[in-house]
């Protein structure tokens with residue numbers, strides 16, 4: 427309502443100004459008074475509030491009214507207000523350029539930026555879509571869509587990307603792509619480095635073979651951190667088969683500190699819930715039903731022993747019928763903390779994170795030795811209610827106060843699409859594709875250079 431009234435007011439000012447400017451051009455006299463009426467006596471802070479309320483499109487037009495308004499409208503704080511939070515973070519914290527670009531220009535550049543393709547190829551589920559969209563266009567089962575994992579990597583990748591472009595009904599040559607690189611070959615050894623390099627090169631080769639103009643390939647863990655508007659911290663991805671705990675400082679994976687891997691993931695949780703249901707005589711026909719029940723009814727208890735004494739029964743109407751679960755609801759997520767409940771010999775997730783934090787603390791990599799204290803969760807399983815709170819509690823119990831003070835565990839900021847969203851943030855930067863992407867020509871030159879050595 428207020429905005430409508432203000433819009434009417436500025437329209438009248440705008441019309442006056444247009445009238446004046448046409449008469450000024452007719453008279454060839456640019457120094458005529460602008461005649462903004464009551465607006466002329468408004469103090470700048472009130473005008474700024476009006477600009478805020480009008481929104482970016484109308485505010486941009488008002489810059490044409492007069493010099494003083496143009497100057498007011500170039501205020502960075504005003505345009506920071508118009509940018510979404512994640513965009514503000516990206517433009518200020520992820521910029522690869524040292525040049526200062528006024529936010530008004532940043533806003534205009536982002537508006538004009540053509541959409542790019544965003545692909546997060548998870549080992550279980552692949553998410554793909556457009557940088558301008560709020561969510562992926564589709565989420566598909568990787569192995570069902572893209573076939574047998576035994577086929578050689580390059581062929582598989584060509585099929586993988588080819589299918590995505592077909593599904594998106596878009597020509598690969600028409601826009602750049604941001605693609606996630608899975609967190610794998612974890613160690614800081616020569617052979618792991620070579621395997622990581624090989625995978626990245628296969629991704630680039632497959633995409634350039636399809637004539638994609640520019641490619642930005644970034645690690646899944648880093649992307650999840652970006653989605654939480656962080657550049658440093660510990661990125662914990664509960665994946666399809668394994669969980670990785672990745673220390674990241676200023677966007678770089680700290681391999682020398684060490685990536686922890688726990689052999690537990692979404693698949694194990696679904697399998698475990700299925701077993702529990704069978705043991706408790708709850709019959710089901712399909713593992714899809716079990717997966718749905720896991721997503722709809724399961725949670726992580728804040729205190730496992732205390733939860734066992736409570737009445738935790740709840741029901742859900744699945745495609746197969748009505749299901750009622752009780753202890754299974756929190757026992758499923760508990761295997762992340764007590765893997766032996768599922769017969770898995772591994773450390774608990776809290777122990778893996780504490781170990782990683784301990785290594786980060788001892789490594790003294792940064793002047794600010796608190797950089798590792800933000801833990802960002804990603805992966806569908808990390809959406810289990812109560813997980814972040816329980817992890818925070820366990821970390822405080824495990825670590826000495828100087829390491830645990832200030833710890834914050836952030837639930838997946840965009841649910842199971844967290845890494846996809848991190849990639850979308852990059853694809854929407856005002857400077858994209860510029861410094862973020864490798865072009866086919868650059869890739870060829872680099873490969874030629876590497877071969878000549």
Ligand SMILES: Nc1ncnc2c1ncn2[C@@H]1O[C@H](COP(=O)(O)OP(=O)(O)OP(=O)(O)O)[C@@H](O)[C@H]1O
Pocket residue numbers: 547548549550551552608663664665666667668692693696717720721722804805806807808809810811842
């Ligand atoms: N709310 C939820 N609670 C529990 N599990 C969930 C929830 N939402 C999704 N999941 C589970 O998350 C799993 C898919 O996770 P995700 O999409 O992160 O896998 P992925 O990206 O293929 O894994 P990876 O990181 O190994 O590549 C599915 O098993 C799904 O049931």
